[in-house]
Amino acid sequence: xxxxxxxxxxxxxxxxxxxxxxxxxxxxxxANICNACRYCEGFCAVFPAITQRRNFNEHDLEYLANLCHxxxxxxxxxxxxxxxxxxxxxPQTLAELRAETYQKxxxxxxxxxxxxxxxxxxxxxxxxxxxxxxxxxxLFQDRTPVFTQHLGAGxxxxxxxxxxxVALAGTSFGxxxxxxxxxxxxxCRANTITLAHIFSNNVxxxxxxxxxxxxxxxxxxxxxxxxKDQSFSNTRRYFHHAMAWGFVLCFLATSVATLFEYSLDIMxxxxxxxxxVILGSLGGLGLIVGPLGLIWLKIITxxxxxxxxxxxxxxxxxxxxxxxxxxxxxxxxxxxxxxxxMLLIIHLGFVFALFLIxxxxxxxxxxxxFVALLKFYHEQAATKK
Amino acid sequence: MTIPSHANVLVIGGGNAGLCAAIAAQxxxxxxxxxEHSDQQERGGNSKHTRNLRVMHNAPTATLDNSYSAxxxxxxxxxxxxxNMDQPLTEFMIEQSATxxxxxxxxxxxxxxxxxxxxxxxxxxxxFLGGGKALINAQYLTAERIGVKIFYHAEVTSIHLEDGAFKxxxxxxxxxxxxxxxDSVIFASGGFQANKAWMKEIWGCVxxxxxxxxxxxxxxxxxxxxxxxxxxxVATPEQCHAVAIDARSPKYDGGIVxxxxxxxxxxxxxxxxxxxxxxxEDFWPKRYAIWGRLVAQQPEQIAYSIIxxxxxxxxxxxxxxxxxANSIEELAQLIAIEPSVLTATVxxxxxxLASDKKTAQYNPKILDQCRxxxxxxxxxxxxxxxxxxxxxxxxxxxxxxxxxxGVKVNNxxxxxxxxxxxxxxxxxAGEIMAGNILGQGYCAGTGxxxxxxxxxxxxxxxxxxxxx
Numbered sequence: 011x012x013x014x015x016x017x018x019x020x021x022x023x024x025x026x027x028x029x030x031x032x033x034x035x036x037x038x039x040x041a042n043i044c045n046a047c048r049y050c051e052g053f054c055a056v057f058p059a060i061t062q063r064r065n066f067n068e069h070d071l072e073y074l075a076n077l078c079h080x081x082x083x084x085x086x087x088x089x090x091x092x093x094x095x096x097x098x099x100x101p102q103t104l105a106e107l108r109a110e111t112y113q114k115x116x117x118x119x120x121x122x123x124x125x126x127x128x129x130x131x132x133x134x135x136x137x138x139x140x141x142x143x144x145x146x147x148x149l150f151q152d153r154t155p156v157f158t159q160h161l162g163a164g165x166x167x168x169x170x171x172x173x174x175x176v177a178l179a180g181t182s183f184g185x186x187x188x189x190x191x192x193x194x195x196x197x198c199r200a201n202t203i204t205l206a207h208i209f210s211n212n213v214x215x216x217x218x219x220x221x222x223x224x225x226x227x228x229x230x231x232x233x234x235x236x237x238k239d240q241s242f243s244n245t246r247r248y249f250h251h252a253m254a255w256g257f258v259l260c261f262l263a264t265s266v267a268t269l270f271e272y273s274l275d276i277m278x279x280x281x282x283x284x285x286x287v288i289l290g291s292l293g294g295l296g297l298i299v300g301p302l303g304l305i306w307l308k309i310i311t312x313x314x315x316x317x318x319x320x321x322x323x324x325x326x327x328x329x330x331x332x333x334x335x336x337x338x339x340x341x342x343x344x345x346x347x348x349x350x351x352m353l354l355i356i357h358l359g360f361v362f363a364l365f366l367i368x369x370x371x372x373x374x375x376x377x378x379x380f381v382a383l384l385k386f387y388h389e390q391a392a393t394k395k
Numbered sequence: 396m397t398i399p400s401h402a403n404v405l406v407i408g409g410g411n412a413g414l415c416a417a418i419a420a421q422x423x424x425x426x427x428x429x430x431e432h433s434d435q436q437e438r439g440g441n442s443k444h445t446r447n448l449r450v451m452h453n454a455p456t457a458t459l460d461n462s463y464s465a466x467x468x469x470x471x472x473x474x475x476x477x478x479n480m481d482q483p484l485t486e487f488m489i490e491q492s493a494t495x496x497x498x499x500x501x502x503x504x505x506x507x508x509x510x511x512x513x514x515x516x517x518x519x520x521x522x523f524l525g526g527g528k529a530l531i532n533a534q535y536l537t538a539e540r541i542g543v544k545i546f547y548h549a550e551v552t553s554i555h556l557e558d559g560a561f562k563x564x565x566x567x568x569x570x571x572x573x574x575x576x577x578d579s580v581i582f583a584s585g586g587f588q589a590n591k592a593w594m595k596e597i598w599g600c601v602x603x604x605x606x607x608x609x610x611x612x613x614x615x616x617x618x619x620x621x622x623x624x625x626x627x628x629v630a631t632p633e634q635c636h637a638v639a640i641d642a643r644s645p646k647y648d649g650g651i652v653x654x655x656x657x658x659x660x661x662x663x664x665x666x667x668x669x670x671x672x673x674x675x676e677d678f679w680p681k682r683y684a685i686w687g688r689l690v691a692q693q694p695e696q697i698a699y700s701i702i703x704x705x706x707x708x709x710x711x712x713x714x715x716x717x718x719x720a721n722s723i724e725e726l727a728q729l730i731a732i733e734p735s736v737l738t739a740t741v742x743x744x745x746x747x748l749a750s751d752k753k754t755a756q757y758n759p760k761i762l763d764q765c766r767x768x769x770x771x772x773x774x775x776x777x778x779x780x781x782x783x784x785x786x787x788x789x790x791x792x793x794x795x796x797x798x799x800x801g802v803k804v805n806n807x808x809x810x811x812x813x814x815x816x817x818x819x820x821x822x823x824a825g826e827i828m829a830g831n832i833l834g835q836g837y838c839a840g841t842g843x844x845x846x847x848x849x850x851x852x853x854x855x856x857x858x859x860x861x862x863x
Contacts, residue, residue, distance in 0.1 A: 042712070042714065043652055043714055045712050046651075046652035046711065046712055046713055046714040047526075047650075047651055047652045047714075048510050048511060048711075049446055049510070049525060049526030049527075049528075049529075049651070050525055050526070051507075051510050051511060052505075052507035052522075052524045052525065053524070053525060058511075061511050064708065064712050083525060083529075084525075086528070086529070086532055087525035087526055087528050087529035087532070088528065089443045089444050089526065089527070089528050089648070089650050089651075090650070090652075091436075092436070093436055093437065094645075094648060095645050096645075230505070230507070230524050230525070231505040231507075231524055233503075233505070240532040240535075240536060241536055
């Protein structure tokens with residue numbers, strides 16, 4: 011019997027009638043071989059999750075795909091990796107399947123697939139559209155404010171009116187939140203994860219800790235993951251921390267700023283020594299170091315273990331974050347000059363574009379990975395009982 | 396980079412034993428050249444398929460439970476080899492194994508608690524995080540870092556001795572022939588199981604039906620060259636580690652996943668539909684290494700392990716799906732056995748169970764004595780009736796891991812000559828000398844211990860000799 015014929019147990023497709031994708035069929039073939047081997051059990055959560063099953067349906071495989079952090083440890087340790095006739099490449103297969111889940115659980119699905127096909131192009135188009143939209147607002151008022159120096163409280167709102175800014179930010183961010191929430195619920199349902207599961211057995215705590223520390227990028231023993239060869243390194247983990255925590259700090263900065271304006275009636279721009287600016291600057295630094303480092307790692311990483319065809323959406327998201335941070339710092343640096351107006355428009359263009367793209371971008375990996383971790387810790391607790 | 400014409404220490408073979416030897420020698424100050432027959436992707440010999448090594452320890456370690464005394468270790472080896480070993484050398488190896496873990500950890504090898512389904516090994520065997528290939532990767536990275544010169548695609552075709560000492564080796568490197576001389580040499584090139592012609596000399600046509608579980612590069616070329624030049628041999632050529640594996644496995648390098656773990660829950664019949672051995676003799680980890688030989692003794696070297704739907708979840712999932720049928724007759728047709736014969740075998744087996752039902756309760760975790768009575772051969776444990784369809788069958792073939800015929804060594808890993816003297820500059824480690832410890836039989840994890848202990852000693856001794 012040839013290898014191709016191994017255990018392609020019929021894949022039960024619950025959600026639609028499409029034939030299973032190549033990645034899905036391949037993931038099932040590999041999962042069955044991994045389950046007979048189990049050498050990688052100590053690396054991450056994927057392998058203990060595999061050993062809990064004897065068969066793998068579509069949802070099981072999507073779950074495994076989103077548990078995987080693409081660290082490459084199992085590829086380099088695999089006695090069945092190419093040129094072996096079993097030709098096993100779990101990280102790449104799961105990377106492709108993972109990207110497919112981003113499309114499948116996106117809401118609305120059509121927008122998801124548009125972005126997945128042309129991540130970078132779509133991102134550029136959305137940024138340009140937002141900048142154009144913001145610029146067009148200027149048509150409704152005196153043309154001078156954009157190129158004029160503005161100082162003191164409320165300076166930003168002399169370029170873009172407060173109402174317009176709130177309307178645009180509120181709409182794009184509100185849309186992102188709703189779309190992400192729908193995706194989150196869809197993926198939880200597919201994985202049969204309920205609120206009761208999340209809030210029992212410390213599942214939420216364990217999953218949050220694993221997500222926050224990138225526990226499963228540690229190679230099973232703290233040595234980190236692979237990039238260009240068989241050596242281990244924690245570089246990717248550190249850059250990801252810089253980016254993720256930078257993102258969180260910037261989000262906090264915005265929240266604090268909103269609070270200042272609405273509750274304390276302190277209007278932006280805030281002084282350099284103020285909570286929003288300090289939080290935003292620290293976060294902004296993370297959003298420069300992190301994305302730059304991750305882009306560099308993507309360039310040097312062995313292409314065998316990543317999914318080339320979805321690199322566009324990865325780069326789009328990283329570049330967007332990088333541009334937001336750079337334009338943010340430029341705005342901070344030049345806010346008391348006449349360049350402020352244009353810089354504000356460009357910065358906000360990137361920010362609003364990020365909000366709009368968020369539900370279809372690489373950002374969603376955080377969402378699905380978190381659901382997968384919730385499921386993992388729930389299953390572990392259920393098995394122990 | 397081309398292979399130099401001379402090395403302080405030449406290591407032949409790039410598996411665990413060779414890498415341990417190369418690293419030990421280089422760290423002790425020698426300039427080491429390591430020749431590996433395979434390319435970079437397939438390097439590591441049989442070591443890439445391993446997952447643990449057996450070490451003595453007097454107290455629990457981070458990944459090993461309880462303790463495993465030298466005496467226990469020796470007893471386990473004496474039992475499986477039936478005393479067919481160099482006992483002083485084995486005792487020496489066991490002692491040396493106690494310091495292996497920290498030494499290997501310094502090479503970047505990580506250990507982990509025993510894998511799921513291997514609980515019975517949790518106090519004897521230290522498991523490599525990620526398995527043998529992860530170990531090999533760490534060893535190669537370490538060797539490269541400290542300056543060992545490693546050459547892939549470098550096949551040693553013959554060894555030239557003079558007066559019982561190593562003179563030079565003939566090497567084919569990417570098609571180019573050359574010779575390399577060395578002050579000392581360490582042979583770590585494995586057994587000869589992948590050499591079909593040699594296997595057929597020993598086994599006859601039976602060897603055509605053997606599947607080689609590991610690397611196709613273990614051709615035994617170096618071993619043969621040495622044994623032809625007055626080097627003393629150990630173990631007999633037909634001795635080897637042989638397990639029953641799935642008959643559908645790849646010809647080489649099938650590794651761990653091809654094993655079939657349901658034998659003790661099944662009945663096993665040969666091509667004639669007859670049972671031939673007690674499937675429930677002992678726990679599977681203690682018996683898996685005898686089944687290769689048992690299947691090899693059957694007509695056409697094939698056997699079939701048959702279970703019913705009651706026990707499908709009680710063993711590790713095999714890599715190839717079972718063949719299944721709703722009746723024994725149908726099942727017999729799938730495996731080309733006369734249906735009436737197989738039906739009779741199953742019926743006889745089921746009938747032999749009926750009388751003793753009350754006395755023993757089926758329990759896969761203990762030797763449950765749930766057995767047949769008056770059957771030849773008996774099944775003495777875990778004997779459940781085979782009567783709940785669907786029925787499943789896995790075809791079995793002998794899977795050869797490695798051969799034991801090797802070169803005789805002393806406790807400095809020095810190669811011994813037929814007159815009993817130790818060669819002054821030849822050392823051996825790993826499967827090529829495993830027969831000193833394992834004259835027959837096998838104990839899980841011993842192969843890697845032999846490789847690491849004698850590799851380390853050989854490397855240190857070879858480097859030390861330079862300074863004299």
